Amino acid sequence: MVGRRSRRRLLQSLGGTALTATLAGCTNLGGNDHADFHRPTTGDRVPELDAIDDAMQSFMVENEVPGGTLGVAKDGTVVFERGYGHSDPLQTAPVRPDATFRIASITKSFTAAVVRSLVDDGELAMDDRPFQILDLAVPESESRTEGLDDITVSHLLEHEGGWDYYQSGFMPTFEQFAIANALDLDRPATSRDIVRYMLARPLQFEPGEKSVYSNFGYLVLSVLVERATGQSFPEAVRSICFDGDVSNRLYEGSTLPADRPEREVAYHSNGHCPNAMTLEEYDTVPCADGGYPIESVGGAGELVTNTRTLLSFSDDYTTRGEPRGDADPGLTAFGSIPGAHSMLHQRGDGVDVAVLFNARGRTTGAYDDIKSTLNDAIGNVDDWP
Structure with missing residues (x-):
């Protein structure tokens, strides 16, 4: 610490x-x-x-x-x-x-900091294989993708896991309808559901071959953090990065306005999206209030916090999640x-x-x-x- x-x-x-x-x-x-x-x-x-x-x-x-x-x-x-x-x-x-806001992909900085801290403490290792550790079941009638067991913690931190949205055209953190249909869900997919679904989806390059920005890789890391700590992802962030004392200023986002605390702002959408919370494609809602289930994306972008907490984090860690140095x-x-x-x-x-x-x-x-x-x-x- x-x-x-x-x-x-x-x-x-x-x-x-x-x-x-x-x-x-x-x-x-x-x-x-x-x-x-x-x-x-x-x-x-x-x-x-x-x-x-x-x-x-x-x-x-x-x-x-x-x-x-x-x-x-x-x-x-x-x-x-x-x-x-x-x-x-x-x-x-x-x-x-002191209002709280969704921080989207800045969540990844917290994810990286927690993972690196767990590595420093010996709870994880950079060469650990997350898909072996998680040991999730492949969806029924599907085959496990070759190469998953070659992916390491280090690969995920550096966006080198093997997924390339620009080549596949598929970003799992935004594909609730396809995932719910494939897994026969009557609710929005959770982070673990998304990982299970991706067990049978092909990689676009060999792990470690190159770096391509990956929301999914950081979602996997947050599921791994939950496995390693026995805590929810936000709890692990609060415990490891802040000694557990910022629960009212750093927490998992809620898709629906009724589920958000009073201190959190309302969000303004540019348009309407299919309702991913009810999985009704022809029922459109403001994209920020039902079109994107923020609870499901884990360490890729689910956190809500305020500027003081970000600055506190920044005093100790770089945006890459490494300990902050003098230079x-x-x-x-x-x-x-x-x-x-x-x-x-x-x-x-x-x-x-x-x-x-x-x-x-x-x-x-x-x-x-x-x-x-x-x-x-x-x-x-x-x-x-």
């Missing part, structure tokens, strides 16, 4: 602050009133960081982002936390600085699923940035420019608080 003292210091910094709501354009913020934002802005203004604040608000206006949060840490201490826009579908409630290069992780876009940016100069939005834009990477936008603003900061 690494950095527990620094993690506690970070979590306690600014404790109890940054929750005062103001209305941009209605309240004078010390000469920086952001009059054209016209959306709620919560949290304490930090005058030294007005350039960052302005950049975030301008980006959200220009890109029509309904709601978001921004957290910034300097040398392991949170120095900025604000909420922007609205957290509810009717756009009446402001986003709090780590700049690393960035993005996440994007229906209704959410996220970024954790480790600049390598002592400044870490976490951004969470409750929409994804019209394409998967539509909001990725937030990185350069905030980097430019950070470059204009002369004095840090």
Whole structure:
């Protein structure tokens, strides 16, 4: 375990602050009133960081982002936390600085950190064969794919397991209907169901031959984590990365709005999708609220948390899940699923940035420019608080 003292210091910094709501354009913020934002802005203004604040608000206006949060840490201490826009579908409630959001593929950073910690503790090994350890039954009347037992933990961490969506055209984390039909399910597939289904699906390349980004590989890792720890995947993340003390700030996402805690924002969908929760293809629902069962994707993208927790994690681990060193290069992780876009940016100069939005834009990477936008603003900061 690494950095527990620094993690506690970070979590306690600014404790109890940054929750005062103001209305941009209605309240004078010390000469920086952001009059054209016209959306709620919560949290304490930090005058030294007005350039960052302005950049975030301008980006959200220009890109029509309904709601978001921004957290910034300097040398392991949170120095900025604000909420922007609205957290509810009717756009009446402001986003709090501590609101929780889906973090999508940033979940993979937590997955990697947990797996690497288990390897360090001797509970797993990089050359372990996950499909041998899990020992799941191949679907009835199907044959087990050759090469599965050659896949190692290391292969999965490095996206070298053998699956290539660009070649196969099939991404199992988004194929609820096909998987439910193949396994004769009357409910959404779980992570283990998806792994079982893939036992009989061909690989597109020999494990270790190359690296191709794989959501499924990280889903497998989270199922392996549950087997190794005896805990659910979110419980294992909380236990290993945070000493178990962030249950209200890091948890498994819920597909349906009624199942989400009050602190979590509402998500904005670009359109409607077949209802994957009822498996009724002709019943369409907002994609973020039923078209994508987030509970089933495990370590590929199921976690929900807030910017402070991301910054706490970032103080101890890189976005690759490795222990954070004094001379780590700049690393960035993005996440994007229906209704959410996220970024954790480790600049390598002592400044870490976490951004969470409750929409994804019209394409998967539509909001990725937030990185350069905030980097430019950070470059204009002369004095840090």
